[in-house]
Each structure stands twice: as C-alpha cells, then as structure tokens.
Amino acid sequence: MSSARQPFSFQRSGRTTDLSLPSNLSCKEDLSLYNGLRDAERKLDWTLSRKVMEVQDSLNKTMTRRRTLRVYVSHTTRNQSWQNSEEETPAVDFDSGKGIPSWELRVEGKLLPGPSDAEDSTSSLPPPPARKFSTFLKSAIIELDRDPRIYPEESIIEWHRNPSLPPEDGFVLRRRGDFTIRVRILLHLDHTPERCQVAASLGDVLGLRQGSRVEVITALYQYIKLHGLQDKIDRRIVKPDDALRRAGLPETFPFQDVPSVVHRFLHPSEPATILHTITVESGASSSTTAYDIEIDMDDREYKSRIRDVLDRLAPTTDTRVARLDHEISETTQAIRASQLKQQFFQGFAHSPQTFISDWMASQSRDLETILGNDRGVPDELMRRSDFFRLPWVDEAVVVHESMRVAGTLPAYQSK
Numbered sequence: 001m002s003s004a005r006q007p008f009s010f011q012r013s014g015r016t017t018d019l020s021l022p023s024n025l026s027c028k029e030d031l032s033l034y035n036g037l038r039d040a041e042r043k044l045d046w047t048l049s050r051k052v053m054e055v056q057d058s059l060n061k062t063m064t065r066r067r068t069l070r071v072y073v074s075h076t077t078r079n080q081s082w083q084n085s086e087e088e089t090p091a092v093d094f095d096s097g098k099g100i101p102s103w104e105l106r107v108e109g110k111l112l113p114g115p116s117d118a119e120d121s122t123s124s125l126p127p128p129p130a131r132k133f134s135t136f137l138k139s140a141i142i143e144l145d146r147d148p149r150i151y152p153e154e155s156i157i158e159w160h161r162n163p164s165l166p167p168e169d170g171f172v173l174r175r176r177g178d179f180t181i182r183v184r185i186l187l188h189l190d191h192t193p194e195r196c197q198v199a200a201s202l203g204d205v206l207g208l209r210q211g212s213r214v215e216v217i218t219a220l221y222q223y224i225k226l227h228g229l230q231d232k233i234d235r236r237i238v239k240p241d242d243a244l245r246r247a248g249l250p251e252t253f254p255f256q257d258v259p260s261v262v263h264r265f266l267h268p269s270e271p272a273t274i275l276h277t278i279t280v281e282s283g284a285s286s287s288t289t290a291y292d293i294e295i296d297m298d299d300r301e302y303k304s305r306i307r308d309v310l311d312r313l314a315p316t317t318d319t320r321v322a323r324l325d326h327e328i329s330e331t332t333q334a335i336r337a338s339q340l341k342q343q344f345f346q347g348f349a350h351s352p353q354t355f356i357s358d359w360m361a362s363q364s365r366d367l368e369t370i371l372g373n374d375r376g377v378p379d380e381l382m383r384r385s386d387f388f389r390l391p392w393v394d395e396a397v398v399v400h401e402s403m404r405v406a407g408t409l410p411a412y413q414s415k
Helices: 028-059 115-120 200-206 213-227 242-247 255-263 300-350 352-371 385-389 392-414
Strands: 064-078 102-111 137-145 156-160 170-176 181-189 195-198 210-212 266-268 272-278 286-298
Touching (some): 028 300, 064 181, 064 272, 102 137, 102 272, 181 286, 195 200, 195 213, 200 242, 210 213, 213 255, 272 286, 300 352
Antiparallel strands (some): 064 102, 064 286, 137 156, 181 272
C-alpha cells in the first residue's frame, strides 16, 4: 500500500451548494425541524472527522499487543551404541561423520493465535502470512555443558539476526557425542517497544523491574506527582525524597531531565532462558519439549485492518454525501424560487397599483445600471448646489487630471 495515501475526511463536493432556507418561510415548524437536522449533521460530521483523525493518528503510533511465542526444543540421536545391532558394525568415516555417535538439537517456534485471531477467521480478508521464528529474536545463544578436552568443538554457539539474510523457522545444531549433556538456550526477544531491565535500586522504589523506556519514565513522573516532589516555588525543579536519593538520584534536577535521569538506570532486558537435557541412553532417541514465552509486538494486523476500513469507507461516504448534498441544494433552490413567486403575487394581490409602480421603478433602476446610465448619485442631490462644494469635487478633479495626463504620456514618449 502506498505511503502517500491521502488522509480520510468527510468533505463536501467542490461545487458551491447553499443548503440553508430563508428564515421567513410560512411553515415555521418544518423550518425548525430542517435546521435541527442540519445542526445534528454538523455535529455528526465533526464527531466522525475527529474520530477518523484519531484513528489515523494512532496508525503512526506503536500499537502493542502481548502475544505468546511457543518454543519447541527437541533432540534426536544417531549411531549410538544401543541403536546399532551387535551383528552390524557401521563403517566409521571421520570426515563425513558417518558411523560416529552424534545428536541433533532443534529449536523452533511459532506464534500462538490470540483472541482477535479467532474474530479474524470470520473476516472475508485473507489472513496475513505467518512470521518466521527468527523474526521474533534479536539473538540466540546455545551453551553446551561438556568437557572441552573430550569434545574440542566450540561449546557456545551464537546467532545474531542479520537483516540481509532471509528469516528462519528454527535452528539446528549437530554435534558428536555419546554422553548425556545439559544445554542452556538464551533467547533475546525482539520486543516492540523495546523492553529494558530497571536497576534494582530504582525498580524497588517504583515497583517496576522491567518495562519499556516510556513506561519507566511515566512511572517516575507519577511518583514525583504523587509525592509532591516538585519545588513549591519553582515547579521546574524536582527534589527527590530519601527513597529516590538512596536509589542514586541527585539531590535536585530539572523536571525536563527526567528521561535522561531514568536512562542511567536502564539495562538490556534479561533473555528468556531454557534448560534442556540431551539424553542419549537407550529408549530416548527423540524428545520434544514446548515452552511458552510472552512477547510484546507491534499489532501490524490490527493496523492493516484499520487501513482497509478507511480505504473502503472514504470514497463511498464522500460520493454518497456529495450526491445527497446536491439533491438537497436543488430542493432548497426550488423552495427559494417558490417563495419569491409567492411574495410577488401576494404583493400584487394586496395593492396592484402600488406594486406595479414600485416594480417598474425597480426595473428602471436595474436597466440604467445594465446600460451604464446610472451615475450613482440620487437625483435629489444632483439638484442641490452645495453638493458640488464638498471635498469630493477637488479629489475628483485630481483623479480626472491624473487619468488624462497618464493617457497622453505615451504619446509624448513616442515622439
């Protein structure tokens, strides 16, 4: 979808429309009902536009939803002594590893469906593609507890996400060995927004051990407000109480420096730790264990549904409203024309002679204006001599002479 999508709004059509009715209509009751409907429409338009703008603004913010990531840890064994028959002795190839006792560890995962996913199943929209397991991780570390003198292969295996590489559904680790070993798996989750570990000194005071940077800053803001730690004279200064000073905060600091003060107490969040035992004894050729881990993630599906609703709603609503406004405008114009006819015939019926005289005088003035014979000065003033002794006469002479000189100036310049 293009990022240059125009914001949705309940706009009227470009043509000029007048939906108002004259206030002197004879049907007062119907006029009041119509004006009431127009007021209700304006309020509804304002409310809908405000709500739509709020929804559009929310698309630019991080919408977090806590989901459950199920991690499957399994292992299989190969070429163990109990897996080979006594009559058959497999050929050993140290280069390819054939015939050498070994095991294979698999770490896979998937996102469990949430409550809203059940509602999405009834939607006509196609479901979004499932995300790969590695997209939920920043890094993964596998630590093997075994003697390096017997197994020289590295015992700590690390994986870090590389944006240039395609995502993976899981990780596979193969090693040689015929002893039971313990494995520790560390998964650094990619929370959205990023979660941080709060230092114990400040976390005990705020009652918060882990959270996003915004959550920790908000918690400290609320603590300052709740305990009245702002200076009574200068509200821009914060004076921490004994608990905050013991946690390591300075004696005083500006209120706007709360984010920078909090930043010193934030550390990377602890990884999710999974302990697993790889058993190679008889009867334990394979084993699978599932672990559920909570993860905060950006609700992309919800944002996508909002965009789809806005895209479908905008053109339909604008077209229908424009069509109805045009129909209402034509009706109001017809009502105003009918009212003029009514006033015309009522005036004629009340006093035909006076009405015809006034009407002919009005038509004469309009005709003079159209033909350019209207001097713009009433005849009564034209008959008074003192009217031509007013200051406007001098100003008119200056303007007239200026226009005359300006008209003859090009002729002198051309000579």
